Each structure stands twice: as C-alpha cells, then as structure tokens.
Amino acid sequence: MTVFLPWPGHFGDLIRDVLPWLWATWKPGDLLGGNPAHAPLYPGPIDARLWAPIARAFPDGYDYRREAGDWEGEVRRLAVALHPGHDLATFIPGRPDLFPRPAMLVPGDPILVDVVLAPRRKPYIDAKNGWPWADLAARLRAQGLTVGLAGTPAESDTCPANLRAWDFDQPGDAVTGTLRLLSGARLVVSQDSAIAHLAALLDRPQLILYPRPGDHRRRLPIRDAIPTQMRFHDCHAWNRALCLPIHGGPAEVADAILEALNRTILADGRIADWQARPVVNHPDHRPGRTLVLREPDRLLVMRPVGNRLIPVLPLDDDLPSVPPDAATIAARTVACHTCPDHQPGPDRCRRCGCGFVVAERTRSPFARCPASRWPR
Numbered sequence: 117m118t119v120f121l122p123w124p125g126h127f128g129d130l131i132r133d134v135l136p137w138l139w140a141t142w143k144p145g146d147l148l149g150g151n152p153a154h155a156p157l158y159p160g161p162i163d164a165r166l167w168a169p170i171a172r173a174f175p176d177g178y179d180y181r182r183e184a185g186d187w188e189g190e191v192r193r194l195a196v197a198l199h200p201g202h203d204l205a206t207f208i209p210g211r212p213d214l215f216p217r218p219a220m221l222v223p224g225d226p227i228l229v230d231v232v233l234a235p236r237r238k239p240y241i242d243a244k245n246g247w248p249w250a251d252l253a254a255r256l257r258a259q260g261l262t263v264g265l266a267g268t269p270a271e272s273d274t275c276p277a278n279l280r281a282w283d284f285d286q287p288g289d290a291v292t293g294t295l296r297l298l299s300g301a302r303l304v305v306s307q308d309s310a311i312a313h314l315a316a317l318l319d320r321p322q323l324i325l326y327p328r329p330g331d332h333r334r335r336l337p338i339r340d341a342i343p344t345q346m347r348f349h350d351c352h353a354w355n356r357a358l359c360l361p362i363h364g365g366p367a368e369v370a371d372a373i374l375e376a377l378n379r380t381i382l383a384d385g386r387i388a389d390w391q392a393r394p395v396v397n398h399p400d401h402r403p404g405r406t407l408v409l410r411e412p413d414r415l416l417v418m419r420p421v422g423n424r425l426i427p428v429l430p431l432d433d434d435l436p437s438v439p440p441d442a443a444t445i446a447a448r449t450v451a452c453h454t455c456p457d458h459q460p461g462p463d464r465c466r467r468c469g470c471g472f473v474v475a476e477r478t479r480s481p482f483a484r485c486p487a488s489r490w491p492r
C-alpha cells in the first residue's frame with residue numbers, strides 16, 4: 117500500500133496537475149494526505165493528520181514566498197510514524213496531460229443558477245487581482261440573470277450575487293458549494309484559474325477571461341510578475357461543452373455572456389470545411405445564432421458578421437518531452453545552490469511560485485528557472 121503525501125501548493129495546480137495524478141494512481145486501500153477542506157475532490161478518504169504540519173506552516177493558506185521551516189520533513193516523519201511499512205508517494209511536476217481526466221463526483225444536487233462568476237483576489241501581487249467583477253455581476257442581475265459566486269468569501273465580498281458557494285459548505289469544507297454551483301450553472305465565467313479547471317472537469321459551458329486577444333496561448337507575467345503559461349488549452353481539452361476565451365471589460369464580457377447563454381451552440385463539422393464559408397450555409401444556422409466548431413487544437417466561431425478562428429495550443433510549446441540528463445540536473449543544482457533566491461533549509465526557490473523543492477524541480481522536464489539562471 118502507498119501513502120500519498122499531501123501537496124500544499126496553489127489550488128489551481130492541485131486541480132489541474134495533482135488530482136489527475138492521484139485519480140490515476142490511487143488504489144483502494146492506499147492512504148491519502150491532503151487538505152481536509154478539499155476532501156470531496158479526492159478519489160478516497162483523507163487522513164487529515166498528515167495535513168497538520170502544512171496547516172501549521174501556512175496558517176493563512178499556502179504562500180510560496182513564506183519561509184515555513186521543515187514542514188515537508190515533518191510530513192514524511194509523521195507519515196512513517198502513522199503508517200509504518202507503507203511506501204510514500206509525492207507529486208513531482210511532470211507532464212500533466214499524461215494522466216486521464218479525473219472522474220470527479222459532485223457531492224450533492226446541482227444548484228441551478230444562470231451564471232457563476234469566480235472573482236479572484238490573492239494576498240500576493242497577482243495580475244489577475246482586481247478585475248471589476250462587482251460591475252459585471254450588477255450588469256448581469258440588471259438583465260434578470262441569477263448570479264452565483266464560486267470560490268471563497270475573501271475574494272468575493274464586494275460582489276453582488278443571488279447565491280454564494282460558501283453558504284452551501286459545511287464547516288471545514290471549502291469546495292462542496294462550489295462544485296454544486298458549478299454543476300448547476302448554465303455558464304461559468306472565470307479567469308484562467310482553478311475554478312476554470314473545475315468547470316471544465318464538470319463539462320459546464322464556460323468563458324475564460326484574458327487581458328487581450330490571444331493571451332490564452334501566452335506566458336503572462338502574473339504572480340509577482342513571474343511569467344506563467346496560460347492553461348486555456350487544458351480546459352479546452354477537458355470540457356466537452358462550450359469553452360471560449362474572451363477579453364474586455366464588464367460591458368464586453370456581459371455581451372459575451374448573453375451571446376453564450378442565448379444564441380450560441382456547439383455545431384458539427386470540420387473547421388477546414390467551414391472556415392471560409394458563411395454561417396448561413398451551415399445546417400445548424402438559425403437567424404441570430406452563433407455556431408462554435410471545435411477541434412483539439414482550435415475553435416471556429418461562426419457569426420453572421422463573419423468567422424473567427426481561435427487557435428488554442430500554447431505558443432510556448434517548446435517544452436522538452438524527455439527528462440534532463442544527469443549533467444543537466446547537476447548544472448541546475450549548482451545554479452540553484454549558489455543562487456540568492458535559494459532557501460537552503462526547505463530547499464525551495466523564492467521566485468518559482470510553486471510547491472516543489474529544488475531537488476525535484478531540477479529533475480523535471482518541464483520546470484524552468486524564472487530568473488533564467490539554469491544553463492540551457
């Protein structure tokens with residue numbers, strides 16, 4: 117049997133990267149560590165005792181900039197003491213799309229709502245903070261739509277709404293309300309975030325908000341200005357319903373929401389066959405209707421005013437597919453161990469913005485040095 121050690125990092129990485137690995141590798145009888153507040157997301161029951169060192173190290177939630185001592189060693193020692201003789205397994209950054217989509221279940225009935233919004237406001241400097249969600253919510257409610265809020269009260273306290281996810285959570289549970297709201301939403305609108313990935317897992321029609329057209333394929337300087345690859349393609353790959361990137365302010369986004377709710381359907385057909393043809397020729401055409409054709413690497417939006425092709429593959433798709441060799445690992449290790457941003461105690465990088473120790477990052481085929489200090 118295996119003990120899966122808890123993973124402390126950002127919620128978005130948990131949803132998109134860690135959970136698929138867990139759902140693919142966990143077997144009945146194995147033991148799971150994790151945040152008990154997220155227990156409905158896991159494939160089996162959580163041993164909450166393994167989370168205690170992380171809760172002590174990060175009492176206000178995970179913060180990658182915080183010197184938090186040897187919580188990881190503490191977790192390992194605790195796992196060995198509680199479950200002697202078991203193998204230990206920990207998530208290592210890898211190629212996430214090797215793992216199949218997790219078969220997540222919604223704990224309870226869907227809560228019916230027109231639009232779920234996911235305001236985002238993190239305690240650290242983040243370019244996604246501060247989008248005017250309250251303005252958008254007011255516009256939607258003025259149109260007679262019901263608005264639900266996913267996520268946490270701390271990120272949404274200024275946003276008017278009809279339903280709020282946390283009102284449906286039990287004490288110590290931070291996800292059941294969000295899962296029920298998402299699963300009952302006619303449309304989910306978020307930034308490129310954990311909620312976007314959850315909505316994709318649940319096959320909810322969704323719009324994902326980016327600063328400018330095309331940003332859904334780029335690395336953007338977000339968390340503390342560290343460039344981060346946007347993950348729209350992952351949502352597109354998982355969501356079998358409508359999934360479109362959008363941009364603009366509250367007025368433009370409200371228009372996009374009304375179009376998606378009232379006038380847009382997924383249509384059949386090869387994009388190559390329809391890219392240069394008017395929507396009126398398509399058999400699914402009706403007056404005023406918008407059609408969306410989808411393929412693994414692109415979308416075609418067909419409107420009476422013309423067609424728009426939207427590629428979805430990341431522009432920075434030069435990721436290596438093989439692990440680094442021993443010489444590369446050694447060179448990366450030297451660079452990190454002599455770097456002013458390296459924290460020797462917990463073996464972490466202050467700039468990386470992830471939950472991984474440097475010893476793991478240097479072995480990853482996908483990790484990057486955010487300061488470009490690793491030899492190429």
Ligand code: SF4
Nearest residue numbers: 452455458465485489
């Ligand atoms: S990954 Fe880069 S910035 Fe981080 S510790 Fe290593 S060399 Fe320094």
